[in-house]
Structures are given as structure tokens and as C-alpha cells.
Amino acid sequence: MLGKIGVVTSWTIIRLPPADFGYQAPYPVVIVSLDNGESMVAQMVDYDEKNLHIGQRVVTVVRRTVQVKTDDVVPYGIKVKPI
Amino acid sequence: MNIYIIGAATTKFGELWGVSPRTLATTAVSNALKDAEITTKEIEALFVGNMLSGMLGGQEHLGAFFAEELGISVPAFKIEGACASGGLALHNAVNSVLSGQYKTVVVLGVEKMTDHKPEDVATALMGAGSEGERLSGATFPGLYAIIARAHMEKYKTTERDLASVAVKNHYHASLNPNAQFHSPITIEQVLKSSCVADPLKLLDCSPISDGAAAVIITSNPSTVNKKHVEIIASVAATDTLGLAQRASLTELHATKDAGVRAFKKAGMKPSDVDIAEVHDCFTIAEILAMEDLGFYKKGEAATAIARGETMLGTSKHFVVNPSGGLKGCGHPVGATGVKQVVELFDQLLGRAQKRQVSHATIGLAHNVGGSGATATVHILKNI
Numbered sequence: 001m002l003g004k005i006g007v008v009t010s011w012t013i014i015r016l017p018p019a020d021f022g023y024q025a026p027y028p029v030v031i032v033s034l035d036n037g038e039s040m041v042a043q044m045v046d047y048d049e050k051n052l053h054i055g056q057r058v059v060t061v062v063r064r065t066v067q068v069k070t071d072d073v074v075p076y077g078i079k080v081k082p083i
Numbered sequence: 084m085n086i087y088i089i090g091a092a093t094t095k096f097g098e099l100w101g102v103s104p105r106t107l108a109t110t111a112v113s114n115a116l117k118d119a120e121i122t123t124k125e126i127e128a129l130f131v132g133n134m135l136s137g138m139l140g141g142q143e144h145l146g147a148f149f150a151e152e153l154g155i156s157v158p159a160f161k162i163e164g165a166c167a168s169g170g171l172a173l174h175n176a177v178n179s180v181l182s183g184q185y186k187t188v189v190v191l192g193v194e195k196m197t198d199h200k201p202e203d204v205a206t207a208l209m210g211a212g213s214e215g216e217r218l219s220g221a222t223f224p225g226l227y228a229i230i231a232r233a234h235m236e237k238y239k240t241t242e243r244d245l246a247s248v249a250v251k252n253h254y255h256a257s258l259n260p261n262a263q264f265h266s267p268i269t270i271e272q273v274l275k276s277s278c279v280a281d282p283l284k285l286l287d288c289s290p291i292s293d294g295a296a297a298v299i300i301t302s303n304p305s306t307v308n309k310k311h312v313e314i315i316a317s318v319a320a321t322d323t324l325g326l327a328q329r330a331s332l333t334e335l336h337a338t339k340d341a342g343v344r345a346f347k348k349a350g351m352k353p354s355d356v357d358i359a360e361v362h363d364c365f366t367i368a369e370i371l372a373m374e375d376l377g378f379y380k381k382g383e384a385a386t387a388i389a390r391g392e393t394m395l396g397t398s399k400h401f402v403v404n405p406s407g408g409l410k411g412c413g414h415p416v417g418a419t420g421v422k423q424v425v426e427l428f429d430q431l432l433g434r435a436q437k438r439q440v441s442h443a444t445i446g447l448a449h450n451v452g453g454s455g456a457t458a459t460v461h462i463l464k465n466i
Binding site for chain 2: 009010011012013014015016017018019020021022024027029030031032039040041042043054065066077079
């Protein structure tokens with residue numbers, strides 16, 4: 001799933017987050033149509049406002065998904081960043 | 084075999100902090116039984132529609148829970164399909180009677196969700212989505228905002244168009260004594276409300292609500308009294324769980340599929356429908372419903388709604404969400420699908436008082452689960 005390129009087909013900015021994501025808000029969540037034909041939903045990171053549009057090209061990256069307690073396993077997941 | 088609704092009732096919908104799920108259920112069911120002029124003795128099975136009792140209340144096994152509370156030791160089932168739990172409970176109840184296994188059953192939709200912090204309810208509601216959506220930090224307003232953005236890009240739908248859905252449904256709700264909201268609102272108030280998930284604002288979103296609704300269904304002609312309405316179609320459909328896996332971001336295929344099959348079963352077309360209760364969890368969802376059910380062509384529903392074509396008082400014929408919909412009446416998740424049918428029942432029997440639609444003969448109820456993974460359509464006919 002890493003290093004896959006795709007294009008944003010729609011997007012939003014989450015301003016009222018679920019409990020675990022509180023500290024990250026506001027953040028964009030986008031639908032990406034990957035060049036390999038698959039589609040996925042992901043948070044967009046390392047972005048400027050100008051990257052938030054349908055048609056923006058992105059690449060998949062690994063990021064921590066949520067903050068956890070000191071003795072928990074750190075959860076990582078796939079997010080996307082503009083290219 | 085004909086299937087009839089012979090009694091129906093809802094509780095008030097709203098932030099009912101002093102009312103337990105037990106009381107909600109007993110109120111709705113006992114009023115429905117009174118309406119049907121029967122007692123619990125005639126009830127052969129109980130279908131409960133609910134989504135969050137486990138995650139928010141620690142209680143699953145709701146069939147047994149409510150059977151005991153209602154004092155009916157009958158076969159009892161909890162049916163869950165996110166926000167379509169009510170419609171699915173109704174669909175299963177109809178099938179159980181069509182099978183000949185039971186003659187008279189009660190369907191109860193009930194939800195208790197206002198006793199929790201918004202961020203915890205948002206997390207629980209994401210149980211209706213996919214794992215990918217949960218891991219991305221999406222919320223339901225976020226998923227429908229993504230749909231809205233795509234619809235606005237493709238069809239030039241505007242935020243004012245979205246706002247007109249909320250204005251219409253709050254107006255209808257102001258005529259409904261059981262609705263969560265009581266005052267009409269304006270387009271400007273919607274546009275000025277805080278952003279929840281761009282472009283959806285607070286007043287584009289249905290509220291978190293408590294409430295219950297119940298209907299009594301029978302195939303037994305001797306149980307049927309003067310007051311009855313026929314269910315002429317009950318259909319369920321499924322699409323992918325997650326939004327990213329859909330064939331399109333601007334239409335719900337589950338709705339389209341359920342609608343086509345329901346109209347076929349009923350021998351009707353969209354233009355035959357006098358009143359519809361559709362799933363406006365967010366303003367954009369009503370626009371999609373109008374298009375996906377075939378009432379309007381793709382891209383044409385928004386301006387029609389903004390012109391007042393589906394509103395009480397300004398519509399020439401077809402009224403949508405006379406109860407106030409999810410937006411105005413409230414959305415206790417598991418109760419909504421059943422409440423929609425209660426509203427149609429009241430309208431078709433001419434007892435909807437201030438929000439009565441004149442000459443209503445055919446009613447359609449449309450209930451959606453998640454961001455469109457499940458859809459049910461019921462068509463009711465006044466005999």
C-alpha cells in the first residue's frame with residue numbers, strides 16, 4: 001500500500017472529530033482513486049489549503065493514526081500526502 | 084396474502100434525559116396496541132430495530148430484553164443495519180407474516196443516544212462504516228460531506244440548495260408535536276451555522292436523538308379493524324460498506340435498487356406517490372434520495388426542492404418528509420425507519436392534523452444504513 005499514487009475524487013475537513021482523533025482536528029479526509037484501479041479513504045497530511053480539491057494528485061505514506069497510552073502498541077496506518 | 088398495518092405510534096423524539104429505553108418502548112408499543120384495538124395476547128412475535136444499545140448501553144439481546152419489558156414471551160429479534168435498523172426490522176416482520184409463520188406481530192424501533200458526549204456518539208456511529216473510514220478519522224457528517232462535495236462538483240448543487248432541505252424539514256417539524264425541533268429556520272441561519280465537516284454545517288445535519296416508534300402488522304383479516312393501511316411493497320438492498328468502494332460518489336445504488344424493486348412489486352411508478360418519508364440524515368441525503376428513487380432526474384432535485392416543490396403548502400401534489408424528516412423530527416437511529424411508516428400511516432388515515440397532506444393514497448418510506456450500504460423501501464396504500 002506504500003508509495004501508491006492516485007487522485008482525490010472528493011474531500012472534506014473534519015472539524016468535530018471522533019473521541020480518539022480530538023487532538024488532530026481539523027484534518028482533511030479524502031477519497032483517492034489510485035492509479036492501480038483501487039479506491040481508498042484516508043486522511044491527508046503535509047498539505048496546504050490549495051491541495052484540497054478534486055483532482056489533486058497524492059501518494060500513500062505511513063503515519064501514526066491515533067495517540068495511545070504509554071504501554072500500548074503504537075498504531076500506524078496509511079495516509080496520503082499531496083504531490 | 085395482504086399485509087396490513089392496523090396500529091402505530093411514536094414517542095416524542097428529542098433529548099429525553101429523564102426517559103429510559105424501557106419507558107420509550109412501553110409508551111410506543113402500548114399506544115400502537117391501543118390504536119390497533121388489540122392486546123398483547125394477539126402478538127406472536129417482536130421485531131426490534133436498534134443500533135447502539137451494545138456500544139452505548141452495554142445491552143445486546145434486545146429481543147429478549149424488550150419482550151420481558153413488554154410482558155410478551157414471544158419469539159423476539161433484534162435487527163441491526165445501522166440507521167436502517169428500523170426499516171430492516173419492518174422488512175423482516177413483513178417477511179415473517181408473509182411466510183405464514185406468524186399472523187400478527189409488533190415492530191419496535193428504539194434508540195437512546197443523547198446521554199453521551201458527542202465525540203463518543205460520533206465514534207459509536209462509525210460502527211456503521213468501514214474499518215478504513217474509522218482509521219482515517221472520518222465521521223458520518225464527514226462521509227456525507229464527501230458525497231455533497233462530489234455532487235456539488237458534478238451537478239453545480241449549491242450550499243443554498245442544501246440549506247433549503249433543512250428549512251423545509253424544520254418547517255414541517257414545527258407542525259409535528261412529536262418532533263425534536265419546534266421552530267422554523269431560515270436559509271441564512273443554516274449558512275451561518277458552524278461547519279461540522281466542510282461543506283456541511285450544523286444545520287445541514289440531523290441531530291442526536293432519543294425516541295421510539297412501533298407498528299402492529301397483521302395478515303389476519305379478522306384482526307383488522309376500520310383503521311388499516313396495506314403494505315404493498317417491502318424491499319431491502321445492499322451496497323459496499325465503505326464509501327470509497329462505491330461505483331459512484333453521487334448516487335446510492337442501494338436506494339436505486341430498492342426503489343426499482345419496490346415500485347415493481349407495488350405495480351407503481353414514482354409519479355404515483357403522494358407522500359414520501361426519505362432518509363435525510365444530512366441535507367445532501369434528501370437530494371440524493373429524490374434522484375435515486377426516481378422522483379427527479381440526476382442533478383435536478385436540488386433546485387426543485389429549493390423552489391418548494393416538495394414542501395407542505397407550496398407543493399402542487401407531492402410532499403416529502405411531512406414529519407420533519409430526520410433533520411427536523413430527530414433521528415433516534417433504530418427508531419427512524421419505523422417512525423417514517425407511522426407518519427405515512429397517520430397521513431393515509433387523514434389524522435396528521437396540521438401537517439396533513441390532502442388526498443394522500445400512496446406513501447413511500449425510504450431508510451438508509453451507513454453511507455448507503457443498506458437501503459429499505461416500503462410502499463403503503465390506503466384502501
